[in-house]
Structure formats: C-alpha cells, structure tokens
Amino acid sequence: MNCLDYRRVLLSGIGESEAMRAHRPACASCAELLKEHAAFENQLRLALEVTVPAGLADRILETAPASGDAATRRTGFQGRRRFLAAAAAAVGAIGIGLYAWRGRDDPMAMACIQFVMKDEAKSIMMGAMPRAEAVRMLASSLPVERLEQIGQIRHIAPCPFGEGTAYHVILMVPQDKVTLLVMPDTSMPARARATHDGMYASVIPLRKGSVGIVGANAAVVDSVASAIRA
Amino acid sequence: MSEARTDAGFNEAVRAYAGDLFRYAYWLARNRQQAEDIVQEALLRGWRAHAAIRDRGAVKSWLFSIVKNEFHRATAKDAQRAGGAGSIDAADLEIVDERASPFGMELRDALMALPLSYAEPLALQVLGGFSCAEIATMLETTEGAVMTRLTRARQALKRLVLPVEVKERKGEKS
Numbered sequence: 436m437n438c439l440d441y442r443r444v445l446l447s448g449i450g451e452s453e454a455m456r457a458h459r460p461a462c463a464s465c466a467e468l469l470k471e472h473a474a475f476e477n478q479l480r481l482a483l484e485v486t487v488p489a490g491l492a493d494r495i496l497e498t499a500p501a502s503g504d505a506a507t508r509r510t511g512f513q514g515r516r517r518f519l520a521a522a523a524a525a526v527g528a529i530g531i532g533l534y535a536w537r538g539r540d541d542p543m544a545m546a547c548i549q550f551v552m553k554d555e556a557k558s559i560m561m562g563a564m565p566r567a568e569a570v571r572m573l574a575s576s577l578p579v580e581r582l583e584q585i586g587q588i589r590h591i592a593p594c595p596f597g598e599g600t601a602y603h604v605i606l607m608v609p610q611d612k613v614t615l616l617v618m619p620d621t622s623m624p625a626r627a628r629a630t631h632d633g634m635y636a637s638v639i640p641l642r643k644g645s646v647g648i649v650g651a652n653a654a655v656v657d658s659v660a661s662a663i664r665a
Numbered sequence: 666m667s668e669a670r671t672d673a674g675f676n677e678a679v680r681a682y683a684g685d686l687f688r689y690a691y692w693l694a695r696n697r698q699q700a701e702d703i704v705q706e707a708l709l710r711g712w713r714a715h716a717a718i719r720d721r722g723a724v725k726s727w728l729f730s731i732v733k734n735e736f737h738r739a740t741a742k743d744a745q746r747a748g749g750a751g752s753i754d755a756a757d758l759e760i761v762d763e764r765a766s767p768f769g770m771e772l773r774d775a776l777m778a779l780p781l782s783y784a785e786p787l788a789l790q791v792l793g794g795f796s797c798a799e800i801a802t803m804l805e806t807t808e809g810a811v812m813t814r815l816t817r818a819r820q821a822l823k824r825l826v827l828p829v830e831v832k833e834r835k836g837e838k839s
Contacts (some may be wrong), residue, residue, distance in 0.1 A: 446789050446816040449797065475823070476791075482772040483791050488701055495708050496676055556714035556727070562734055577733040590710060595792050605713055612713045 441465045445472050516567045543597075543629030544636040547647030548629060550596060550603075551614050558594045566591075566658045573602060576619040577663065582606060585662045586613075597621070601647075611655045619644035626660070639664060675715040678724050679708055685792050692788040693736045697778060707735035714831050729793050732805050733785070775825035784816035786811050 438457040444455060445468065451459075459466050564572075569591045570579045582588055586608035594603045595614055602613040623645040627638045635653040637660045638645055646663065650656045683704065690700035690707075711731050715724075776784065789800045797815070801808045 443816060446819045447797070448787075448815050448819065449812075449814045475819075478709060478769050478772055479819075479822070480791055482769050482776055483688060483692065485688055485697075487684040487687045491687055491701065491704070492680045495679055495683060495705055498705065498709065537712070559710050559714050560727075560730060560734060562738060589713070605710070607709075614713070 438462060438465055442468060445469065448476070466633070507585060540631070541627045541638065542629075543621075543623065543645075544627045544629035544638045544647060545631060546597060547614075547616050547636040547638065547649045548631050548634045550594075550616060550647075551634060551649045552632065554594070555603070555614060558592055559590055559605075561592060561594075563590050564592045569602070573617055576641050577615075577617050577646055581663070582615070606659070608655060608659060611650055611652050612649055613650040613655060613659050614646040615647070615659075617641075617644070618646065621645050674724075675712060678715075678728060682725060682728055683708075686728060688792050689729060689788045690732050690736060692784050692792075693733070693781065699739070703735050703739055704732060707731040710735065714715065725793070726795065726799055726803060729789060729795070733803065763832075771826045772822065775822045778825065779818060779821060783814055783821060785815050787818045790815060792819075 436454040438458075441455055441458055441462070442465070444452065451469070461467060462571075543659055566579065572593070573579055579591070580590070582604060586606040589607050589612070590603070590605040592603050593600050594616075595601075596603075596618065599618065599620050601621075602617040602619075604617060606613050606615055612618060621644055623640045625640065630634045630653070633651055634649055635651070635656045636647055636649045637656050637658050638647045641663075647664075648656050648659050650659070686704050686707070687700055690698060690703040694700050695705060708728070708731075709722045711728060777786070786800050786804060790797075791804065795803070797808045797811045801811045804811065
C-alpha cells in the first residue's frame with residue numbers, strides 16, 4: 436500500500452482496509468488525510484440528510500391498495516363508474532362465483548399465477564414501455580383505452596411468457612390491484628380458471644388472442660373479466 | 666407465505682426505509698415534490714410485487730432499485746418539460762437544516778451541482794449504506810466503475826467547497 440493507493444481508496448468512501456491501517460502509522464500525511472476525510476464524510480452525511488416530509492410512510496401505506504382482506508384496509512384510489520357497476524354485479528353473484536373456482540386448475544391460468552408469484556417483480560424492475568407503443572401493440576387484442584376505462588394502468592411492458600411474448604399490465608381497480616397478461620398470439624376456446632396459494636386467475640378469449648387476469652380476490656378477478664368482455 | 670405476513674413485512678419495510686428512499690429520490694430529482702411523487706409511485710409498484718420477493722434480506726436494495734427506476738421513468742416522461750429533473754424550486758431553497766454549518770450549506774449547494782452520474786452512487790453509498798458491489802448491481806455497471814464515480818464525486822465536492830489554501834496544500838488545481 437502506498438500513499439496514492441491509500442488516498443484513492445479513501446476517496447471512494449470504502450472503509451479502511453487492513454493494508455491501509457498498516458500503512459497509516461508510518462505516514463503522517465495519510466494519517467492527516469484520514470482525519471480530514473472523516474470530518475468531510477460527517478458533513479457529507481448531514482448535507483445529504485434532507486428533511487423528510489412529515490407522515491410520508493403513513494401516507495404511502497394509506498394509499499396502498501387493499502389486500503384480500505379489503506374490509507380492514509383503506510384505499511386512497513378513486514373508483515371508476517364502469518368498474519363499480521361490474522363489481523356490484525359480481526359481488527351479488529359472489530356465492531355462485533366462488534363455487535365456480537373450485538377444482539378448476541387450467542394450466543394456462545396456473546401459468547399466469549406462477550408469473551405473478553415468480554416473475555412479476557423482475558418485469559416491474561425492467562421498466563415500463565411507452566404508452567404510445569403499448570397502444571399500438573395491443574390495439575387488435577385488448578386496446579389500452581379499454582383498460583383505462585376499467586382501472587388505472589400502473590405498469591405495462593412486454594415480457595416473455597410461455598413460448599411467446601405477453602404484455603404484462605398492472606391495473607389498479609377500486610378494491611385491489613390485478614395483473615393482466617395480454618397474449619395476442621395465444622387463442623383460448625373458452626374461459627379457463629385456476630386458483631393457487633391464495634391467488635385466482637382467469638383466462639378469457641379476446642377478439643385476437645387472450646388475456647390472463649390474476650388477483651388475490653376472486654370477486655375482483657371476475658369483475659375485471661366481466662368488464663373486459665362487456 | 667401468507668398474505669397477512671407479506672403485507673406486514675412490506676409495511677415494516679416502508680416504515681423503515683421511507684425516509685432514506687425519499688432522500689435518495691431527492692438527490693436524483695433535486696426537487697422535494699417530485700421526490701415524494703417518485704417514492705409514492707415506486708412503493709405502490711413495490712406493493713404489488715412484494716409477495717414475489719423470496720429473499721427478504723434483499724428488500725432494501727430492491728426498494729432503492731424501484732425508486733431509481735421510477736425516477737428514470739418519470740424523467741423520460743418529463744423530458745420535454747422545461748425545468749424537469751435537476752431544477753430547484755423555491756420551496757426547496759427555503760428548507761434549511763439547523764444542523765448545517767456554513768460549510769455544510771456550501772456542501773449542499775455543491776451536491777446540487779453534482780452530475781447525476783456521481784450523485785446517484787454517492788447517495789446509495791452514504792444514505793443507503795450499500796457496498797460498491799451492491800451499487801454496481803443496482804446501477805448495472807462494474808464495481809470498478811462505481812469506485813471511480815464515487816472517487817470523482819468526492820473530488821468534485823471537495824474542489825467546490827474546500828478553501829483554496831487547503832486545495833493548494835493538497836496539490837489540487839482549482
């Protein structure tokens with residue numbers, strides 16, 4: 436370790452290594468530099484620590500969407516009239532609806548659930564696609580404008596799914612968030628469903644291709660499916 | 666993992682890291698309102714995906730990465746708007762930390778002038794406490810490149826705030 440190395444490592448903000456500690460007692464210049472550096476780092480930390488808005492964490496948690504136990508959490512998002520109409524119809528039929536989920540584990544619907552559980556975070560971190568491009572790519576299967584009538588799009592991006600490409604959409608509706616996987620090149624003859632580990636998925640045919648809808652609440656998944664088909 | 670448990674874990678993470686995530690967003694956007702919007706939007710995205718996070722120990726770096734991505738997404742969206750990222754609004758200038766010395770205030774001004782490519786790893790290191798290797802992963806670059814950017818960030822700050830005689834003693838050019 437020489438003085439140049441010592442200075443270089445110190446300026447990068449990495450703590451003193453064993454080699455640096457061994458060098459310092461024999462070098463008054465580096466020992467002095469360390470003192471100045473420690474004072475500078477302290478000032479730097481203070482300068483970076485800007486005041487955080489009061490109640491920030493509470494505000495964020497209040498606006499987080501309701502989970503499966505919707506009654507115990509508030510939601511800060513505004514509802515959409517069209518969705519509410521569909522949701523009311525779905526809630527009315529909730530008993531019939533829950534029965535319909537039993538014993539239906541379609542592989543495609545199950546794959547949609549697996550995507551949400553394993554790959555959704557990665558897709559989000561990869562970033563969203565521009566809206567104009569999404570409008571163009573989904574025009575013939577499930578138009579973006581149609582989705583915007585149902586809820587608020589929080590994320591939309593292409594992602595590998597099965598042997599092709601799907602468009603991963605996170606849609607915020609009044610009660611919850613749902614994940615959609617729009618598959619323009621995958622046709623389904625009829626609606627398919629699956630439920631696994633507290634998640635519900637419904638895959639419905641579109642004019643071109645199909646869409647998988649995944650959520651933690653069966654009634655909400657059914658409501659979104661009804662709204663898409665309406 | 667039950668839904669209630671993952672929700673509780675996420676809430677705990679929000680409470681633990683919201684402050685540092687805001688500060689990080691602030692030094693990216695240099696604007697308090699924009700920073701709050703970025704953190705809020707990023708954590709909403711995070712909420713939907715948190716159940717899929719298997720490595721609970723990685724939640725902190727994951728949240729910082731979402732904030733970074735949200736900032737870059739918002740910046741790209743606002744690229745055509747004059748005075749977007751990097752602008753300082755009047756409200757920001759009124760905020761004075763009582764602990765800040767005149768040197769500290771100079772340092773904050775210097776941080777405001779620091780290029781994003783230097784401010785980003787510096788904030789991750791000082792505020793987030795991440796290692797060079799972790800920062801390299803988050804910024805999708807090499808550890809060596811992160812070290813270089815961190816060194817240059819500190820050199821630039823010192824150049825801007827240290828008195829001339831100190832710089833001369835150190836043999837630095839002003």
